[in-house]
Amino acid sequence: MKTKITDLREHLFAQLERLGNEELDAEGIKREVDRGKAIQGVASTIIDSARVEVDYLRTTGQTQGTDFLPHDGVKRIKGDV
Template sequence: MKNRLIDLNNHLFSQLERLSDENLTTEQIETEVKRTDAIVAVSEQLIRNSDLSLKAATLVANHGDRFKPMLPTIFRQPDTIDGKVAAITDGGDK
């Protein structure tokens, strides 16, 4: 899975397909249900986080840059090492 909402959507549909498999045993269904519960819990947090970021971006879009200093985390760019996030820095965009 990547780190985009479309990837989360694809992952959720894949899990739904696994739950829909009619060849699963009772034990396998129980395992998939537990996995689904964990995926749903994490997914809900990711969606809440994305919604908060969207609200912050909308605030800046509607009211200009005067709010930007109070919302630094949505404007900071991650540092990457070999394509993986190493740290989040300002990115020079203050």
Template sequence: MKNKLSDLNNHLFAQLERLAQEDLTADQVEHEAKRAEAIVSVADQITRNAELQLKAAKLFADHGQQILPMLPQIGGRSE
């Protein structure tokens, strides 16, 4: 996997910097605001997915192998 949550953090801060540029026209601000909304929407999905993976890992840590049949396939595990 080439993208990491730290990359997402970098993208979010880069967008924040673009929005903070004081020399933007009203049209450019509107464009960047729409772009930011799209980025935030995707970022929300990514963080929800990461949260779900973390919950699955916690279940495995708490309950061991017997929980595996109840978890979705992750990390290339085959049934």
């Protein structure tokens, strides 16, 4: 898989920047709000999927991460993963 969780963050912040564009007219704002809602829906599904991956890693005792949620070897959070 090529796409990572960091790519999702970049898309979300890019949309946030588009929503903050003060040069948008009323139609442009509506278009970006609609696009933002669509992105939010997909992002929520992706985040839920990532949560399942983390739960799986914890349950199975794995520490390597996945293609989508790679692990760089640095332990940042106390706990199993």
